[in-house]
Amino acid sequence: MLDSDMLESRSGTIKIANVSYETLQAFVDYLYTAETCLDDQMAGELLALGEKYQVKNLKPYCEKFFISNLNWDKSLKLFAFANKHNCEQLRSAxxxxxxxxxPDLTQNDYYxxxxxxxxxxxxxxxxxxxxxxxxTIDNF
Structure with missing residues (x-):
């Protein structure tokens, strides 16, 4: 954005709308250090930002966080999220x-x-x- 003939390069600023201050701070932290503190909400917001602004390793970083914290309660919601954001590893997990x-599918909070x-x-x-x-039946 800053290297091409776009408004951002002419003004010297990049405006990122619809992002909380905390998420933007975590995004900048990640850009400088390749790591940041995550929780479920922050990881989701950062993954979407990383995808939008094509930050190469941010999406897999957030995906690994989700996979490491994956459980039954979160599985349906994360499956839908992974599908929306083309996160193949998270989708599979x-x-x-x-x-x-x-047997418990219809009892999941996200069902x-x-x-x-x-x-x-x-x-x-x-x-x-x-x-x-x-x-399974064919294996008998």
Whole structure:
């Protein structure tokens, strides 16, 4: 932005809208040190910023954080988030957790939201579960 003939290069400033001060501070910290303090909300916001501004290693950095803190309660929400942001490792890890808890799927706090906002992801989960069941039967 600062090297090309864009408004940012002419003014010498970059305006980043819809980002909290804390997130912007963490983003700048990461740019200078390649690390920052994360929690679930911060990791999500930074991952999106990293994707938007093409900060090469920020997206995998945040993805690793999510995977290291992945559990059943977070799995559906993170599966949807990973799908939205093309995070293949997080998507795969979340789906593995979901497959291990299929009997409890409808009890997950995020289930109803997924039904309303992204039923195709639920269809993918159910299809994967069915094929996993078929593979298990074929192994007998």
């Amino acid at each position: 979340s789906l593995d957790v979901i497959m291990n808890h299929m 109803d939201e997924l039904v309303q906002n992204n039923p195709l992801l639920l269809l993918e989960i159910y299809e994967k579960s069915m094929f996993k069941g078929i593979a």
